[in-house]
Structure formats: structure tokens, C-alpha cells
Amino acid sequence: MKRTAALLSLLATLTAATVTAGCADTAEQTADPVSLLVAGTPDELAAYRALAAAYEQATPGARVTLIEASTAKDLMTKVSTSIAGNSPPDLFLINYRNYGQFAVKGALAPVTARLAASASLHEQDFYPQAMGAFRWQGEQMCLPQNISSLAVYYNRTLFKQYEVAEPAAGWHWNDLVATAQALTRDAGGRTVRAGEPETAGTPVAVHGLGIAPELIRMAPLIWSNGGDIVDDPNAPTRLTLDTPQAREVMQDFLELPRIGVVPSDVEVEAQDYEARFAAGKLAMFVSSRRVTTAFRAITGFEWDVAPLPQYRAPANILHSDAYCMTRTSANQDAAWRFLEYALSDPGATLMAKTGRTVPSRISVATSAAFLSPGTPPGRSQIFLDTIPALRPVPTIATWPEIEDATGKVLENAFFHGDPLDKVIRDLDAATRTVFERGAASR
Template identity: 45%
Template sequence: MSARGAIAALAVSALLAVSACSGEQGAADDTGSSTPAAKITVQVRADPEEAAVYRSLVTAYQKASGAQVDLVAVGRQDHLTRLSTAFASGDAPDAFLINYREYAPFVQRGAVAPVGPLLDQQGVDRAAYYEEPLRAFSYGGALQCMPQNISSLVVYWNRALFKQAGVAPPKTGWTWAEFVATARALTTAKTKGVGIDPSITRMAPFIWSSGGSIVDNDEAPTRTTLHEPGARAALQAVVDLIGTGTTPTKKQLAAQGLDEQFMTGKVAMFLSSRVEVPALREQRGLDFDVAALPVLGKPASVLHSDAYCVSSSSEHKDAAAKFIAYAVGQQGQTITALGGRTVPSLKAVATSPAFLSPARPPASSQVFLDAIPQLRHTPVTPSWPEVEDVIGNQLQRAFEDGVPLDQVLAEIQKQADPLLRGR
């Protein structure tokens, strides 16, 4: 059986097992309706392996409810563009999945119907969910979208390459110096020790770990603070790591993404969230696991969370809310957890074998849950996607082109601070 077929089989098994229980945790028990439910469209950001997980979710929901759902799976790079185009043309999906770093502009434009009251009508108990993603998706005093996951940033590592190099597996609480030494020990003529994207979501945990900050005020930022001592020290540590030759070159990155380099054994470690798991599971012969981030000062990690939003223009808001209640409920989150895509936001599923079973890689999924007390999220503000692009573009110059760090940080201030101040 193919991996995608296995995902579908697991989803059906999960549906039957959970349906045998007395009721949902977090969502209303009754998914049926005395009248035929309206057909809704749901757009998700998903590469092929992720899309298979969401198709299993939709199939299970349709069987349980009798409702119809048109799933639109869009690649990671095109999701936001397609959403914006759909809203501009008056053809927006009834519901859509979006990262917390990206939803505020849609709220500001009035494109989102706050999901809180809609899910209250469906009997969703928010107390059953982790608090951090709920905070991240609250804006203007209301819960705007309902989070499906609570991933953190972790280190993916290749067991075979560690064994070949005679390097011990990563341990919780390992220091930055130990991380650098491990990367160097894993680097050979054919393999780089580690890959790190030049993005603020990759840098944030190290900045916070070293006592720095990204902006002057997380709730209402007016300027970036990456040039200040704590943040600058963390960024310099990454620049120094790159200088050791343990990370892929600009040419290598242009030829193949970090995830693909990891899959093919060209990179022994890389940093990412839970989103990588479905694709990594499909890579034949790849034996991988996850480890906690190294620590510069105190433990820290950054939230990676997506949520379901309801379009304000939808004529079927109740039907959309009913689907969301199922997707984030016991049955829905069990299916997506088995598929590997999510760290469930529903506590009961996150701590269940559906997520934690070592029989399906990564064996150390508990690492994601252990990071929850240290999770923080980047600012939620309409200008943040633009600010994030500025930071990423500039850090890329420092990491890949050798531009002096202070020059890059000054350019970030010049370009990003006016965006935060709305100028």
C-alpha cells in the first residue's frame, strides 16, 4: 500500500474508533442535520502529501455528516495570492486555512467573520484547546479563526548520517556550542551538517533565547529591535555558524530546497515545524527524528499554527462552522494527527497515541509538546507579512551573500520600521 493509501486507511480506522466513543471533546457531538447541508468550499495551503491528509479529513466529515465539501488544495507559495485574488473577485471560499502571521490583513479588510460566536453555536469548548494558538488568532478582542495545530520549531535529524559520523543523537537542552560542534562533525564532502532558512520564524527562538527581542512591543510594535545587543548576538551566532562551512551554499540552495536536501542525505539536520512530516514519511529509506532546539541562554521556541477562518462573504457560515467544528474536534484532529501534518491544538488528541505513537516517525513527537511552555508568537498586525518579507530578504543577504550583519540590520530598520508605524 502507498503512503497516501495508508493515510486514508488510518483516517478511516480513526473515524471508526473515535465514533465508537461517547462524544467529542472540544466540539459538538451532532454533525448531522435534519435538512441537507449547503455545499461549502474550503481552501488550504498544502503540498501533495499534506493535501492527502486534508482529503482524508474531508472524506471522513462527508461520511459523518452527509454534507458536501469542495476542498481546494493550493501549494505553499500560491495560497495567499489565490486567496487575495478570490476575495477581490468576489469568489472567496467559505472557509480557509491560514497561518497566524498572515491573517491580520484579511481581518483588517473585513474579509473574516469572527469564528468564536459561530463555534460557540456548534458547542466547541475552547478550554479543551491549548491557549497559545487561541491568543495568536485573537485580534480586535475576538477569536477570528480556530487553530488546528500548535507546532513549534524543531531540529529534524537523519539517524543514518549521525551513525555514520559517530555523532551522538541530540539531547534536550543542548547548547548552541554543542549544536555547532555537531554540525561540524556531520559535515563531509557530500553532506552539510545543518540547513537554516534566513527567516524571522527560524531566528526568533534564538533571539528570544539570548534575551533579545524582534520588536519594541509585541502587541503594538512600532519598530524592529534586531540591531539591539541580545538579538544581534543571536544573529551573529548564526552568521558565524554559516562561516564554518557547515551549511549549504547559495548555489546549493538555489538548486534544491532544504527539505529536499534533507530527504536526499545532502543535509544532516534542518530546522522546521511539523509541516514537513507527511513528505518525509513518504521518502523511502529515510530514517529521521526530531529534537529540541539548541539553547543560547534560556529555552525558547516559536509558534507555528494554522487556523480555519470563515469568509465574511460566505452565504453558508453555519455550514462552514460545522465543518470547522469537526476538523478541530476529536475525530478531525485524530485524522490529521495520524497523517503527520499537525501537532493537535486539542489537548486530548495531542497527548494521545494518534500523535505520540513512536511507530510512525518521528518517534520523538513528545518534543513538540515539551516546547509548548516556551512558545511565543511573532507580532499579529496587518503590516507583519510585509515586515517579515523585509527581514527575510535582508537576512538572506547576510547569510548567503556575505553582506555585513550591521549593514543588513540597518537596512531592516530603514525598510521595516515605517511599515510598522503605518507610513
Template identity: 25%
Template sequence: MKRAVFFAIITLLTVVVFGVTTINYMTFSAVPNHEDTLREIVKAFEAQNPGIRVNLVFVPWNDYFLKLSTMFAGGTPPDAFEINYENFVEYAADGLLMPLDELNKTNHFEATEVFTEKAYNAFSYQGKQYGFPESFSTVVLFYNKELFDEKGVEYPSANWSWIDEFNAALKLTDKENGIWGIYQPIQFWEYYKVIAQNGGAILNGNEVTVNNIAGINALKWLIDKPKYGIMPSEEEAGGLSSEDLFVMGKVAMVHTGIWMFSKFRDEAAFEWDIEVEPGMSTKATHYFANAVVASVNTPHKEAVWKWLKFLTTNESSVRIRIERGWELPAVSNHQLIDEFLKSSVAPKNKKAIFDSLEWAIVPPVVGGWSALADTVNKEIDAAKYGIKSPEKALNDLSAELKKRISE
């Protein structure tokens, strides 16, 4: 009898140990501020799915896609991973992603009723769904209310133009006390939005339009701020990020993403708020969307699908994300969004997030996305550092883009 019980226990333990499926999930958006947030979500998932373990792989944004491509090249990609909209098309076109449609059907999951339409459709390719939208975010104008009050400057409004922002930045700049009026990054991610605010575009379909007058003036708008003394130069910033300068009270306004909510809540010793970014001929704002996807050859398709669905749609996961300020979930659960809007945590003007989406644009998305962004950044840097005039930099960029499109 004892021997029978013993072997029954051994058999049970064997089933428990060998019945557990471990999947690897790689992320960039959790680094560095939301690693514990993701661990909390994993804990909730594993409690509901005791046969599945999620091994987290945290990789910073700057290293993420190089590591991911290296893993695919070496035949060891993660079972599931996070991907942004800009890189999605390239991975889908290369056949590296697992279609989700069949598993949605067999599990009776009506995804189109759960996710917001724009976010869900962003991660389909040639009629197949390859990703569940995980989150969306945008960039807004953050401002230090105390510095505005000290200088008697009116807070930003939704009607501001570039000129209003510039004039306010002049009044807020106090060089004697090491305070600047504004910080706006000078790089591709800002430029494609700023050129749209000025009525232009890098590409208009397959036509390269980056070097027209709208593009030239948009680039000057970005690179001239340090020249006017309203934004710190790289030397004056001393290696600190724009977000660190903001929480230190060194810049009165900063253009950055809503993913900075948690940092500013935790570290800023002053009251701050947000507004829709100013435009010039029109408004234009970012629409960043991240999705979770599966590697096409993962041996754990069902387990991975369950994890992707839980991470993006489970109410506990969605609540944790909202409460921790980790961007915003792409679900159409209006109750949860309303709770967020009515919550007392900063910022006060949360409505500006959703107002920004009315003006949302996306960057030009083509094959070889990373190379395209690098090419644009190279010429922006040449203008920023005075190596080339803005006109020369954009003419050279135009020639390079035309060459890439024709290949």
C-alpha cells in the same frame, strides 16, 4: 397512480439535488503532502452531513495570501479558508471574517472545553472569536542517526547550545562524500527565533531592538554557517530543499517543522529522530498555529460552521490528522495525544515536540504583516549575499521598522 409516483420521485430528486449546499474551502497546509488526507476528512464529513458538499481549493503557501487577497478584492472569496496566526489579525481587523460566537451558542458548542486554551485564544480579536484552531506545530532539530554513528558523534540532547551544535556539525561534515553537518534556513522565520535564543528581539513592544548586539550576533550565527563549510551554499545545494538534502543523506541535521514527519517517514532510508532546538542565552522555539475561518459574507453560514467544527474537533478528523502526520490538532483530548506519544512510528522522541512548546515564542504581529516579513527578509538577504555587513543590514532594517511603526 403511476403519474403520482412519478411526480413524487421527481419532487424527491428535486429536493435532493437542490437541497445540497456546496461550500468552497481553501487550504495551504494540505499542499502537497496531505491533499489526500484532507479528501479523506471531507469524505467522512459529507457522510455525516449529506446535505453539504465541500469543494476543496489547494493553493501552495508561497501563492496563498496573494490569491486570497485577490479573491477578496474581486468579491469572490472562499466560504471558508485556512489562515495562520501571523496573518489572522490583519484579516480580522479588516472585517473580513465571520464571528463564530453566535453559532457556537445556538449549537451549544462549548469551544473552550474542546480546544487548548492558547490555540483557541490566539484566534480571537477584540472580544470576538473568528477562528477554530486547526493545528499547531513547531520546529525541531532533526538528525540522521546513522551519520552520527558513523562519525562517533553523540546524539543531540535537550541541553545542547549553539556551540554544541556547531562542534557536532564540524565533526559530521564530510566534503569528500558531499555531506554537510547542518542546514538551517536563512530567512525571517528563523531569524526572529534565533535572535530570541540569543536574548534579543526584533521588537520589544513598540521599541525596535533588532540592531543591538544580540541581533547582530544572531544574524551572524545564521549566515556564517556556509562560510565555515558546515552547511551547503545555495550553489552546493543545487536547488534542492533542506528536507530533500536530509532524506538523501546529504545533511546530518536540519532545522525544520514537524509537518515534515510524513515526508521523512516515507522517503528517508535511515533512522532519524528529533530534539528540542539548541539555544544560546536561552531556548526559544516556534509556535505555529493555523485556524479555519469563514468569510464574513458567506451565504452558507451554518454549513460552513459545521465544516469548521468537524475539521477541527471531530474524533475521526483528529485521528486521521494524527495518523497521517499532518501537524498536530489543537484539541485538549489527552487520550488521542497519549496514543500519538506511545505510537511506534518515527520519531522516537516525540516528547521533544511538547518540550519545545515550553519555549515557544511568536513573531511580532502587526498590521501589514506580509510587508513586515518582506522588509526583514530583504535585509537578511543583503547580509547573506555580502551586499551589506550584518551591522549595516540591521541598522537599515531598524530605520525602516521605526518608520513603519510611526506611520
């Protein structure tokens, strides 16, 4: 009630005040440090700390202050409240799916001119698919740090044990399902069909496949099948999942639990896909590059990555984060100097070595720093091979809301088996107004 209301305003004010205070302190220093706001797991945050330290060492007198957020959403809050408090960080790292509204509202400083004038960074150093995702009305709004995509992580030891052929490039969705069936086993190693815990006879020891029922997981499959998820990717007004191409993919996807190759909702709540895979209880797991760092700690079995299966043509979805500079930053020159370092060969190499990113810088992506011979995954090249087939999600300021809204419907449909027509109707109903609001803010 009143306190909620007050809390809301207070939180905003306080967050802003904290950031202001931070800046006021540092303003007294001789060289203003560049503030960089990042979100991520402890691993990822450690990587950025290392990057900042390397930059400070390489550039005498330069200083970088890292502001850490726990999640991508937390980061968005911090950015918006600090902009409102008129003391934004100089730089922040954001996924292109979330950057839309900051670009629309003019909160970002375009880097087109700086890039053109730069002696060390050039547009052609980066994958155009990643650069394109951060272009807004002809301006390069942010510079991509990575160019990730979906891949199938697989437990190679299990494949060998059960003599199942490892996935090859160009494999079909049906091949994925058949492979998953062959790998869903009980404790005795017999193939079984996974089901709801109340109906399952024998408990499943290994599930064939883990894939989150999300729109951004289905999208590349729909594209591969020649369909699309929205009416106009550049100015979407609604979902178009009722096309035959989209329906086929949705049907196949939502059937996975009935086929009996994926863990149930209860099992996922008890132990999520990532932990399941790491525990050797999941044969295949569809995810982006970001889980690599965690999986490199696996010692119990061998694992690798395979390309995302396809329907008719290769397709994949872009996952990319970029460094964005805030328009009201008082320290843009220093921020740019940091960017030049962070995206240079040494800077990008440092981040590539953490394993979590596919570097946006071509020279580093094709180097040993990323391809990492001798360190899993052995087939990192597949992340590069898929780049020509990458597509971004539709450009709309309310995209994060659309992901959340569709996620709720799809999770229910996936685990509880709603009829396809209802699912498509529900998805449309849940997103129409969000599209409208997104369109209105363009």
C-alpha cells in the same frame, strides 16, 4: 503597460467571476456545500480531501467543496479577490502570520459566540498559545487547526556512524554548531570545513546543518537569549535587532557559513534543504512539523527530531494555521458544523495521522495518532514539550511583507558575509516603511 494594467484588473475580475460561478452552480443544490479554501503540497491537499470525505460520510446530507491553492500566497490572492467579488469561500485555512489583514479589515466572522454555544467544541480543548494567536480585539477570529514549532530534524544514522551524541533537551546553540562541525564530512568520511565552491579543496559530501536565513528562524533564538525582534510585539513600529541579545544571536547565526557547516547558496539552489536532508546529504535541518510527511517516505536512513537549541531559556516560535470563516459567507451554520467535525477527535485524528501537523486539540496531540509510536519521528513529544515556550510573531497586518523584506537582506548577509552592523541597518531600512504602513492600517 496597458496590457499589464488590464491584465491586473481582469485577473481580479475573472477570479471573482469563477468563484461566483462556482457558487451559483452549487446554490441550486438542496444542501449548500461548504466551500473550504486550502493551500498546500499534494500530500496536504490529499489529507483535506480525505477529511472532507470523512465528514460527508459521518454527516448525511452534508457536502464540502474543496478549493485548492498551490501556495500560501496564492491562497491570500484567492481570498482577497473572492471577497472583492463578493463570493468568498465559507472557510479558509490560513497561517496566523498572514491572517492579520483579514482580521483588521473585518473580512472574518468571529467564532467566539459559536464556540461558547457549541456542544462539542470548547475553548479548553485547544492549546491556549494557538487560540491566542487568532484572537483579535477580544474576539476569537479563527480556530487553530495545528500548533507547530521549529525542531531540529536529524539523520540518526549519520550520528551513529560518526559516533556523535544525539541532541538532548536543553542543548545550547554552541552545542548545535559543534555537532554540525563534527558531522560535516567529505566523501571519505573525514571532517571538513565547507566553503564556497571556488575555494573549497575537497567537496563536502554531508553538511552538518541546514537552516534558512530567515527572521522567523532567528526570532526564537533571540527570544531565548532574552531579546526581542520588535519594539512592541502587540503594536510593533520597528525591528530591535541592535540590542546586545539580538546581536549575539545574529552574529552566531550569520557566522555559520564561515564556520563551514552549511551548504552554500549555489548548493542550496541546486538542491534545497529538504531534498538534501532526504538525500542523506544534510545531518541536521531546522524546520517545522510540516516536513514530516515527506520525510516519512525516507527509507535510506533513520531520522528523528530534537528540540531547538537555546541560549538562556527555552523559546520557540509558533507556527499555526487556523480555519477562518468569512464574514460574507452565506453558509456559516453549515461551515461551523464542518469545523466542529474537523476539530473534533475523529477529524483532528485524521489530520494528525498525515504527520504534517501538531494537532491544536490537546486530546489528539497527546494521543497515539500524533505521537505515533513506531513511525518516525520517535521524539514527537518534543513538539508538545516546547508549547509552553511558544511565542507568536508580532501582530501587524504587513507581517508577510516584513518576512519577505528581511529574508532578502538576511539571505545576502548569510551567503556573502556582510558585516553585522550593515545587516542590522539594512534590515531596519528595508522594514521601516512596511511597519509604518502596518501601523497605519491598525
